[in-house]
Amino acid sequence: METPAVGADRLIKTVENSTRGLKEYRLIVTALELEAFKALKTPLQAGELAERQVKINWGAFLIPDF
Numbered sequence: 494m495e496t497p498a499v500g501a502d503r504l505i506k507t508v509e510n511s512t513r514g515l516k517e518y519r520l521i522v523t524a525l526e527l528e529a530f531k532a533l534k535t536p537l538q539a540g541e542l543a544e545r546q547v548k549i550n551w552g553a554f555l556i557p558d559f
Contacts, residue, residue, distance in 0.1 A: 524530060532545055 532542070537545070
């Protein structure tokens, strides 16, 4: 069996980049589904957003992602 011309480091970096991209995509889709951008029409600090999340029924676990 021959050693591939492309090293393992490149494969690992590609997988890591793909995983990061998928996470970012899911974050954006979830934000759209939860209408996060409507809640953020005006800039808010994380604490202010956390207070509002009760009103718009977000799980508290989502707040750090925004």
